[in-house]
Amino acid sequence: MQQMYNEKVIDYFMNPRNVGGLPDADGVGEVGNPRCGDVMKIYLDVDEKEVIRDVRFETFGCAAAIATSSMATEMVKGLTIDEALKITNREVANELGGLPPEKLHCSLLAEEALRAAVANYRERRNGNAVSPPCSVSCGACSEYEEEELYVAETSRVAD
DSSP, X not given: OOOSSOHHHHHHXXXXXXXXXXXXXXXXXXXXXXXTOOEEEEEEEEOTTSBEEEEEEEEESOHHHHHXXXXXXXXXXXXXXXXXXXXXXXXXXXXXTOOOGGGHHHHHHHHHHHHHHHHHHHHHHHSOOOOOOOSSOOSSSGGGTTSOOOOOOGGGSOO
């Protein structure tokens, strides 16, 4: 029987990095996929030069959802907001050594959660959030009002 995930994905699922919330986060983004039930929430701590000092996540979902959330947080820590926004879901998946095609949507959720957190940060700081274009019906923006939004269950996030 062929293994669905490579060793790196399994490591990031079993030993996720940057798990948990940030009580005084500068930006928080939450997205969900009603079709698979995955929910991701990303918290940003941003300094005065717009460098991401700290980033945390809470994810309720499959191994790929947790692994992509964890990898995305590692990739953006220390970057500026603008640099972080350039990271794509494909780059997240590639950093993990690849994902099965049916799990690529998890990396897209990680990208969208980051974008939602940045939009929230900008809204809080400037009062004029710039919403990124949505590439999926993730619930991060109001364009998809018919989609059900999910609430993260902190107690069910992988430790």
